[in-house]
Amino acid sequence: MDNNSNRRTFLGVCLGGLGAIAAAAVSWPLFRYLAPHSGGDAAGKVVIPEKDVPEGEAKFFEFAGSSAVLVRKRGGDLVAFSAVCTHLGCIVQWEKDKQDFLCPCHGGHYSADGAVTAGPPPKPLKRLTFAVAGGNITVG
Ligand code: FES
Secondary structure (H helix, E strand, O other), X not given: OOXXXXXXXXXXXXXXXXXXXXXXXXXHHHHHHHOOXXXXXXXXXXXXXXXXXXXXXXXXXXXXXXXXXXXXXXXXXXXXXXXXXXXXXXXXXXXXXXXXXXXXXXXXXXXXXOOEEEOOOOOOOOEOOEEEEOOEEEXX
């Protein structure tokens, strides 16, 4: 084997390794973003200050080992949902300008009330119970 062949082999191995590292660096955060969360405090309640959920905004948080979201709709009504899409389990996003939820995986849409408005989700977002007292929202 000559020097050029050894150099090519070495460069090929180095580039292959760098490619594998780059692919892992890109795909891991994407996987973590799209996958539902697991584990966590399954029995606990979550307390969120009311001021953290202004009108027209959504507040995402961890609840019972998964993602959940509180929304203060325009007009002031509060609603709480599991943020897990009922199609294949991706985490929905709040679209403030449209006042609805988008599932980034297959384009499912839900209204601010959690009802399916477009796309493949078969059921509405799961509602969560909550209580408001003393300037705090307690979910669960
Ligand atoms: S997982 Fe949400 S639309 Fe498919």
